[in-house]
Each structure stands twice: as C-alpha cells, then as structure tokens.
Amino acid sequence: MKSHRALSSIVGTVFLVAIVISALSYVSYSLDTMGNYSELLISEESRLNEKKQEVFEVQSITNNSASKLDGVIKNTGEIPVKLTTLWIDEQGVNDVVQKFTLDSAISPGNSVNLINLVDYTIDPAKGYNMKVVSSRGEVNSFYVNSPNQQPLDLRLDSLPKTIPDEFESTLLLSVRNNMTNDNLLMNLKPVDPLTIVPNDVNTIVTKVDGPIPASYPSLKPGETAVFKWTYTVKGDTDDYAEFTAQLENGFAGNTATDRITIGEIKLATDAVTSFSSQGFNPLSSSTQDLILHQENLLAPLSSAYQMDQKLADAAGTSLSIKTTSPDFYTNNGTAVEISPGKWNATLTYMSAAFPDSLATSMDAKGGIILHFDDGGAGIDGNEDNSFNCVSDTGKAKFAQYQGGMSVSNWNQFGGPQGSGSYSFDGVDDFFSVERAKCNEVKKDLATIAGWFKASSSGSGNDYIYYAGKDNGATAADRFSVKIDSSNNVVFEFETDDDTALLCASSGTNYRDNSWHHFVGVRDADYSCKLYLDGNTTPAATDTNSGGVKEIKLDKHPLIGARLTQKDIPSGGDFFQGSLDDIMYWQNYALSATEVSDLYNTNYGNAAHTITFTYSRTDPDGVNLGTITNDIAYPMNFSDGKRDGKFLKSFNYTSLLPLTTIGAQERLKFEMLYVDFVEALQMTLRIDDNSLTTNPQNSAIDLPPTNATFQPFQIYDNNSELTASVVSNGPFGSWITKGGTRAIFNDTASDLSYGALIKSVNGTILTENQDSTFVAIGDGVDLIFHRPKLAPDNCWPPGGSCDTGLIPPGLYNAQILIVGYNDEGNENTWKISMGNIQVN
C-alpha cells in the first residue's frame, strides 16, 4: 500500500503540475495580451498626439512669370510633416477639380516650394479653392485670390475728405478677413476704385498712384489689409467724386464707397518767426510730454485739436475716434529738434462693450460682462461691467473669489486674444456671481456666452456656468453650460417640474486644451440653441415645448462649478481649464449673425485698429511730409466701467530717427479709425486735469528735444502778462526797464498794443533797478503790465485804467528785451511769441 500511495502522490503531483502550468500559461497569456493592448493604446495615443502637434502653414501663394503656381508651405510645428495631396478647385466651375500628389516630407522649421512639387498653370483673373492634406490627415484649406465665398468687411475712407482744388487725397481701403470658416485669403488684390462725378461732369479725377501695396500675399482670419491710392480732384467748390472700391474676384455686391469733395480749407492766421520762447505761461505748468488738448483755438482747422506741453487744463472731454478721427497739431513758432528714439503715444481710452451690431443688446434688462482683465483685488471692483444690474442689497457684485480661487489663478495674457483669463484647477476653484435682476432668467429670453479652454486632463462634468435653485433635489430649476463626460459642450435649462431643454454638441472632443467660444441661447420660441466657435449654424438645438416655463433661481450663480444646495458647489463638477469673457444677457437672445460677430470680436490685443500718422505741416495744416505712418495698428481692448470711468492707457510706439520741426511748421498727430463689422468703438479721453497717473492724460512722450514747442496761448486782459523765456547765450546778461516791451499785433486790423515790463523773476525793474544776472540757460519769467494802445503801468483794472486796453481777439505777439551782457555790450533781443488769444 505504501508503494500505491506513492504512485497516487506522483500522479496527483503530475496533475497538479499540469494544472499549475496551465494556469501560469493562461496568466502569462493574459498579461501578454494586456501588455499588447497597452502598447497598442500607447501607440494610438502617441499617433493622435502627433496628429495634434502637426502644424503646417501656407505662407504664400504666387504665380511666376510663366503663370505657374508657386508658394511656400512651412512646417511650423515640432514634428516632421509629410504632405500627400494638393487639391485645386477652380471657383465657379463644378467639374474641374485637380488632384496633385505631393509626397513631400518637411522637417520642423523647414519649407517647401510648391513649384517644385506641382506643375499647374494658374489664371490670375480667376479664383481657386485649395486644400493641402498631410499623411496624418491634417487638412489646410485656403482660398487664392478668391474672396468670393462670403462678403468681406470692406471700408473705404478718403483722407482728407475735403481738399482744395487739384490737391491730393488718399483713399484707404481696409479689408478684414471676417469669413466664418476660418480660411486664409491668399493673394488679395483690389480693383482700382470706380469713379463717378455725379454733380459736375467737368470734374476731373486723376489717379496719382496706387494701389499700395498691389496685393497682400495672405490674410489670416481676423486680420486687416489696407490698400492705399492717391487721387487729385479738379473742379469747382463743392464738386465731388465718388469712389467705389472692391476686390478682384470679390463677392458680388461687396463694395465700399466714399467721396472726395472740393472745398475751401479754413486757414489760421500766419504765425511769425520766434526764438527760444517758453510762451506766455509759467514754466511750472509745463511737461515734457505733448498733451492732447480739447481746445481747437489756433489749430489750423476748426475740427483739429491743440497739442502742446502745457499740463491738461480742463475738465476733459471724450472723443469718439470712429466719428471724429481726430487730428492734433502743435503750434508753430519754435524750431524743435527731436532726438532719435521712441515716440510713445500714451492713450487713455475706453473700448465699447460690443461692436456696433450688438451695441444695444444688453439694454433690455441688463446683463453681465466678465472680461477678467484685472486680477487680484480688482476682481470685485473692475469686473462689475454689469448693465442695469441691481441686487437685493444694492449694486451687485460679480466674480468674487470662492474656494481655492485667488489672484494666482489670473493669467494677464492667457486669454484667447492675449487678454486676461482665469484658470480653474478642477478641484475647488470657482467664482460666485451675485444673483440680481440682470441674471435671474425667469420666463425671459436669455443668452450665455464665453470662451473656454478645457483641460484634456479633465473628466466627468465640468461646469462653466451654473445658475440654480435650492430645493433639495438634483432636478431643481437651473440654467447651465458644461463640458460633459463625453467631452461635449452642453447648454441646458430646466424647470422644477422636470422639464429640461438640452443642447449638446457631438463628434468633437472639446477637452483639447484649446480655446473655444460658446453661445447658449434661450430663444424667442423658448427653444435652446448652442452655437460653437462662431458658426452661424447651431451645433445643437432643442425645441421641447416645456421651455416656455419659468425658471426660478434663488441662489447665486457660479462660474466654474455646479451648485448643489445652499450655494455649495458639487465636489466632482468643478471646471478644469481656463475661462474668459463670460457674458450673460437677460431678456435677449443673440441672433446667429450676432453670435458670429461676437465670436469675431477681439477683446484682447486688437480690439481696435487705428491708422496713426505723424507728419509735418505748414502753419495752415497743409502736409509737408509724413514722419511715420502705421496703417491699421492694433490697439488693446481697454475695459471701462459702465459708469464711464477711464481705467487704462495703452501705447502706440514708434522708433524714429532725428526729426526736426521747423519754426514755420507744426507737428501733426493723426488717428484714423479703421472700421470693420466686429470693431469696437474707441472713446479717447483728453485734457482731463483729474487724470494724473495710472491712467495719465493722453499725451505723446517724445525723446529729448532741444527746445519746447510753442504753446497755444491765452491771455486774460484783466491780469498782468507773464512771459517765459530762456537765455541761450553766448553771454550772460541783465535786463533793463528801458525798452523792454511786449508787442501785440492785432491780426484783424492794423492796430497794435504795447506793454511795459514790470518785473523779471520777481525783481521790480525801475530806472534805478535792473534785473538780477541771467546766466546762460536760465529760464526767467517776465511780467508785463497790461498791453494798451498807449502803454502805461496803471493798476488795478477798471475805470480810466482800461482806456486803450487791448480788446479780446487774436494777436501776434513779440517781446523786445533790452539790456546788456557780461561782455559790456548793449543787447536787444526780439523774440517772436507766436499767436495768442486775448480774452
């Protein structure tokens, strides 16, 4: 029996071993299978990542002398790209589509020339749709010389609009690529404007030059191209020529029109030569900057404004750049040499909340705008861009830090257009928005919009905006936008009877670390519509009839989290990523066109495009030469509160060589508003003496100058006259009472008025008292008695003292300074002080 037992043990062991081996082989196989699966997943993820990283750009498209298609395609990404196919579709011809095999690999940073890959004859007069496809499936579509898919934003401006007979005027055609399909426009060419002279056939229009440039090689979405022509118009006063511009192969009827009129230019009186004058104003009130003033007295045109180195001297005024396109002039009278360096125009302005097409959209019952342009403590103060928004406790507060949210979440330039934005960690970061009349939804129409960049690390439900009610149930009234667990954007609203309307995108992963724009609309028929990335066709709609019911909210809306009960957000539904430009409209539903306009509106680094020009003019404002000209210069969005306070300044900076403004010349600073559909109007604040620093008054900070610009001068004839001058040497000197005078020549008559000297730097001059020594470079204030036909020292004003007193009017002033110098010679200095207004 012992041997039998041993045998059974052996048999049992054999089976055990066999079973163990089988089990191990199965486990090993399973692990191997899982390993393969993981490898495949990693490989697939890596392939998808590479696809995401693949970036190539069509940088130019041209045709050579033989009309062969050429152009440059550059790999702007960080991984190699293999181009496989080029499709060329001639516009307007359905059956002619060409396919070319490219088979060209491009290393990161390198380019290929199309002419080396494709032999295709291009007709410059026709338009083409082109498409380049890569091996990873990236498709880059663009139009060549064919802006005929949609009407583009065109604007034609004549500058100036009124010219003297046979003078030149410049026509500026601005073209903005506002196509909704995000395509590049290539080889954009304008057609010379069509000219008609409707009111006098004898009017002659002559093109001097243009278009400059002849074409733009490419125009990206949102960019603006500007073409320039110069024309002269010959005719009689009030004759005009009308110009209609369009693009070659443009959309039918997509034109822009403006006119140039012949008229008399209103001229200022000629100034005379002057030297080293500081003007009739105390030096203590001057500044090194050229301040933009609100007055236009003594400016060469009645519509122009003063610009000089006096401090802001008024309560200030606000100029709409769109309607005024203001020109600022210095006074003539002093030659000024400006050193090479930066000319920095610091402009204090406020941007409109919306482009013109949406300007009144929040006027119905108000709304909320949160641009996140200020971090930290400003979040409660500056982010109160509410419209008509009052809470139960007074003025409502918006975007207050909650949970883990703090100033460290603010990224000053992190937004979709380089604007400020906030990041949310998906754990506990969120804002609360005080519930108020302007965000309560109810039975009204409503719109919620904004930009989001959802992190690819996020999962589940990530709420962007949630306005809700606390009734202890999850199906309480609510109005919300979120990214759901399938990476879709979901806009939904629900009433307490469980009637929900839900609009969810599909087919696109929106957790892709990229900025996207959303607009959720509760429309007039109480349906819901979800628009994404400016597309005028909703990504999703829902017309459930229950949408008509009232949505009753009783808790503060949240940004970046979902409300559960008692204003407490849910632990798992925090948003992970970044948000910007959150907007809510009460009782207003954006239309599809408005959605597109809002998407294309730049609330960042190019909210406005302004054509800035510095030029020299003669005293009458006639152009003597352009110093520099920046066409369609982008200017930042400047958020202002609804109460009209100006909060920020932004700079327009030019680096210029040595520049000399002659004594008989003016410096002109010109701001021309370049309009387009999504442009935000700009309101410039000038001459506001309450603005000192941050923001400061609008001004031009010049490099060092060798002299001060002649100020614009005003004198009150009830007071003594103060003139500021600087001694230029080459010798030190004294000033004496005898012969030192101020002379005022009436520009409207032959009369002149003289004034006796009273004191120099506080020293009263008499027959027995000269001034103190005036060294080279010293500035001195000369105080004169009031100018009269028969000059005297009669004081105080009134009665017989006013006999022969200089009357109000415009005068040309000079100062005659008599004295002697430290070389023992008698000296007489005549200083022209320029024009002065006597009141």
Add this chain to the structure above:
Amino acid sequence: MRNRFSKGLSQTRVKNRRGISNVVTSGILLSAISIIGVMMLGWSNSSILEQKQEIETVFNTNINKINEELIFENVWFATTPSPNHLNVTLANTGVLGLNVTEIHVTNTTGTNNTTFINYLTDGGIQKANSFSVNATYAWQSGDELDILVLTDRGNQFITQVIAP
C-alpha cells in the same frame, strides 16, 4: 495439525485475496483518477484555448475598430455626367486597411431630410491610400448635405458640405 494447517492455509488465502483486491482497487482508482485528470486537463486546455481565441478575436476586432481612421480629403460637386453627383475622396490615415461599405448623403436643408444611400462593393482602402467615389445625389445649389461613411468594421465618419 490438519485443522491447524487448514486454518493456516485459509488464513494465507484470505491474506492473498486482500492484497489482490487492494491492487485492483488501487489500479481502478488510479485509472479513474488518471482518466478524469486527463479529461479535465484536456477540457481545461481546450477551454483556455477557446477563451484565448475569443479574447484574441474580441481584442483584435475592437483594436482594429479603434485604429480605423478615415478623413474626407475632398468633396466636390459635379454636374457631368448627369445626374448631379458628388465626388467624395476619402483617405485612410489609420494604421490598418479598411473597407468602405456605404455612403449616405442626407439633405439637411430646412425641413428637407432626404437620404440617398450608395452601397459599395469595391471600397477597400489600404493604409495611407485614398479612394474616390462618385456618390449619386441630385444636389441643387445651396443644399446643405451630411455625408456619412460606414465601414466594414462598423465605424461611421461624417462631414457636412454645402453645394455651390
């Protein structure tokens, strides 16, 4: 003596019989266990093999489905030869060959929701290759069309186009 002898003999016989039955029993038991063991081993092996094959099939099917990737390289509208039709070019950007079986063209303009299905029998596209097909649909200018492509593995790819 005889009785003693007889007794002794019978005792020996009994002992011998007991030994034989033990051997027989053990033999039967061992044989039974061996047979059962071999059967179980065989069953388990075949079962594991089946499971392996099933896992491989499921795994390969799903992975292949996941790896299948197709882009609409170009869609253009043609009028000749009549009737109007669309030329759809598809590119296989995945890592496997695939087979396009159906192309559905649905007009989504306004309330019009007509669908035309094109069945394909030659829609095989090798890796990194493209495939063009004329999809019959009497389009009219301005029509908004959804183009849905179905593959043999059950994937669906969709794009939207507007007729010129």
